[in-house]
Amino acid sequence: MTTQETVLIAAATVTSELSEVSQVAKNMTLSVMNAKTISQCAGESARGFHPITDYIEDIAKNIDHLVIQISEEARTLSRLSVIYSQSEIGLKRYETVIRKAKDAAHVSSLKGIMQKLYDEFENCRTLLLRKLESLSVSLDDMKNITRSSIVISIMSRVEAAGAFEFRKDLEVVADNLESSTEDIRSHTDISYDKIITVMEQLHRETQK
Amino acid sequence: MKSTIIYDDIHAWHVFARDPEKVEGIIDTNQYMVKANNRVLLLDPGGIEIFSSMLTAVLHHVHLEEITDLFASHQDPDIISSLGLWEQALPGARLHVPWLWEGFIRHFGAKKIKYMPIEDHGGTLDLGEVKLQFIPAHYLHSSGNFHIYDPKAKILMSGDVGAVLDKPDAPMFVEDFDAHIEKMKMFHQQWMPSNRAKQDWIKRVGKLDIDILAPQHGGLFQGADVKRFLDWFEELDVGIAIP
Ligand SMILES: [Fe+2]
Numbered sequence: 001m002t003t004q005e006t007v008l009i010a011a012a013t014v015t016s017e018l019s020e021v022s023q024v025a026k027n028m029t030l031s032v033m034n035a036k037t038i039s040q041c042a043g044e045s046a047r048g049f050h051p052i053t054d055y056i057e058d059i060a061k062n063i064d065h066l067v068i069q070i071s072e073e074a075r076t077l078s079r080l081s082v083i084y085s086q087s088e089i090g091l092k093r094y095e096t097v098i099r100k101a102k103d104a105a106h107v108s109s110l111k112g113i114m115q116k117l118y119d120e121f122e123n124c125r126t127l128l129l130r131k132l133e134s135l136s137v138s139l140d141d142m143k144n145i146t147r148s149s150i151v152i153s154i155m156s157r158v159e160a161a162g163a164f165e166f167r168k169d170l171e172v173v174a175d176n177l178e179s180s181t182e183d184i185r186s187h188t189d190i191s192y193d194k195i196i197t198v199m200e201q202l203h204r205e206t207q208k
Numbered sequence: 209m210k211s212t213i214i215y216d217d218i219h220a221w222h223v224f225a226r227d228p229e230k231v232e233g234i235i236d237t238n239q240y241m242v243k244a245n246n247r248v249l250l251l252d253p254g255g256i257e258i259f260s261s262m263l264t265a266v267l268h269h270v271h272l273e274e275i276t277d278l279f280a281s282h283q284d285p286d287i288i289s290s291l292g293l294w295e296q297a298l299p300g301a302r303l304h305v306p307w308l309w310e311g312f313i314r315h316f317g318a319k320k321i322k323y324m325p326i327e328d329h330g331g332t333l334d335l336g337e338v339k340l341q342f343i344p345a346h347y348l349h350s351s352g353n354f355h356i357y358d359p360k361a362k363i364l365m366s367g368d369v370g371a372v373l374d375k376p377d378a379p380m381f382v383e384d385f386d387a388h389i390e391k392m393k394m395f396h397q398q399w400m401p402s403n404r405a406k407q408d409w410i411k412r413v414g415k416l417d418i419d420i421l422a423p424q425h426g427g428l429f430q431g432a433d434v435k436r437f438l439d440w441f442e443e444l445d446v447g448i449a450i451p
């Protein structure tokens with residue numbers, strides 16, 4: 001597969017996985033609204049649950065923001081991959097000319113252009129790598145959010161245990177949070193792995 | 209790619225064609241170059257796939273900086289899809305195109321090149337030693353389409369008119385006109401959509417003094433074959449694919 005193909009596939013993967021994440025985050029928000037109502041009914045026995053629902057709300061919001069940011073970055077990545085590929089194709093065509101035109105009287109007039117094409121190509125590669133790096137950082141942020149989400153789901157389970165007759169309801173909330181977190185984590189991991197693979201491919205090509 | 213000088217005086221005409229390294233399956237094309245003292249014009253410089261061969265061939269004759277102008281008779285990929293690649297080498301060049309196609313040709317990826325739209329009625333291009341004429345040839349086959357006439361060299365570059373999709377080793381000039389007719393017939397009947405446009409073009413071109421009629425595919429016509437071609441084309445019923 002060419003670099004452009006790998007990058008485009010990675011960008012498309014990120015976009016589709018992140019749209020799943022966005023759906024899960026929406027469900028999280030719904031679930032947290034439900035949890036708020038329950039904990040209000042539970043009154044004193046679910047006192048510790050209030051701040052937890054606030055945390056969950058924050059997490060869902062953060063995920064949402066991050067999804068928007070990462071999707072935008074994925075779009076830029078696709079665009080850059082097209083520019084990169086055009087630059088590479090152009091460069092290759094000119095390299096062919098250099099090879100073929102060895103004995104042409106005016107081949108020397110290509111010198112400046114070749115340098116310009118190499119510089120442009122290097123520039124494209126740098127931009128592409130930078131965008132991949134920034135995407136990997138954003139996806140890493142998403143991973144961090146899921147880590148704190150796991151902590152919150154453990155805390156909510158502990159709080160649910162002390163909520164007497166509301167225990168079952170609040171345990172459902174904790175279960176939901178746990179499975180949502182698991183979903184988000186797996187979608188994020190798939191995206192992250194794709195991005196890392198592309199970065200490695202690009203680094204290997206740079207060494208060549 | 210084979211290169212032949214078809215006119216050599218104070219200014220010169222070159223034709224580049226029959227690329228033996230051409231990718232399988234793509235049609236052969238004739239690219240032309242007019243070399244004047246301070247200006248060089250490439251006519252229908254061709255598709256992406258033949259770019260490397262074409263530039264290589266050109267570099268045998270001119271220095272890149274000498275190339276000042278490009279001309280695209282119409283918007284087809286075999287005519288000008290290499291534009292984005294040429295632009296890398298010729299960012300300051302001017303591209304003469306039918307006004308109708310400018311926005312379409314921009315899809316071939318050239319941003320820096322200067323577009324010089326040609327109006328429907330045609331115009332001239334002054335290369336110093338010679339003033340070339342843009343001859344309207346709309347609907348033959350493209351709806352915005354020009355041929356180039358050189359009154360000094362008496363050459364008419366006629367785009368897809370007079371073209372045949374021939375073998376890769378076909379001779380540069382038509383050698384047997386009668387045999388050539390068979391090859392031309394289908395091309396012109398299928399690709400040329402309008403009898404009215406054809407008659408109008410015949411009338412206009414019939415007034416020109418032409419030694420060489422130089423199409424974008426296949427053999428060039430010279431001497432008596434030019435008139436033979438015009439007569440044959442005049443009689444031909446075109447646009448036959450309408451059921
Ligand atoms: Fe055409």
Ligand SMILES: [Fe+2]
Nearest residue numbers: 284286368424
């Ligand atoms: Fe053509």
